[in-house]
Amino acid sequence: MPKPKRHLFVCMQQRPPGHPRGSCGAKGCNEVFDEFLFQAQQRNTFEEVAITASGCIGPCGMGPNVLIYPEGVLYSGVSRADVAEIFDKHILGGEVIERLKAPADVW
Ligand code: FES
Numbered sequence: 001m002p003k004p005k006r007h008l009f010v011c012m013q014q015r016p017p018g019h020p021r022g023s024c025g026a027k028g029c030n031e032v033f034d035e036f037l038f039q040a041q042q043r044n045t046f047e048e049v050a051i052t053a054s055g056c057i058g059p060c061g062m063g064p065n066v067l068i069y070p071e072g073v074l075y076s077g078v079s080r081a082d083v084a085e086i087f088d089k090h091i092l093g094g095e096v097i098e099r100l101k102a103p104a105d106v107w
Contacts (some may be wrong), residue, residue: 007080009054009067010036024057024063030077032064035083049091052058059106074107075100 010033014025016074021083037050062076066086073096075086082100101107 001050002009004050007035007050007052007069008091009057009069010054011055011057011063011065011067012053013056013060015060021060022063022105023060024065027063031080032066032078032083035067035080036087039083039087043057043087043092047091059102062102062106064103074102076102076106 010029012029012033013023013025015023018027033051033053035065040046040049040051046087054067057067057074059065059074059076064076064078066078067073068075068086068090071089075082075097078086078100082097086097086100089097
């Protein structure tokens with residue numbers, strides 16, 4: 001596989017119900033991850049975009065969290081409905097989506 005143009009890390013951390021940190025797992029990260037894979041398939045981007053399921057990224061209470069490199073942009077509170085926009089605007093277009101960015105004091 002050639003070096004990807006962009007690499008996404010989708011937090012898939014699970015924690016037990018009631019855990020004080022919460023988790024992206026409790027907030028729907030599985031459907032977000034599946035949607036990224038679906039959108040990649042639709043666009044046939046597997047040669048240029050890497051998608052990795054990751055452990056905890058940090059701001060657990062703000063999940064689902066998605067980290068995109070090389071920019072190092074963290075999107076928080078990502079829903080399945082946001083994924084196509086992230087794919088087209090940021091991953092393929094290079095445009096950061098300000099409304100989904102984690103606050104500056106978090107990331
Ligand atoms: S559980 Fe996802 S950032 Fe911590």
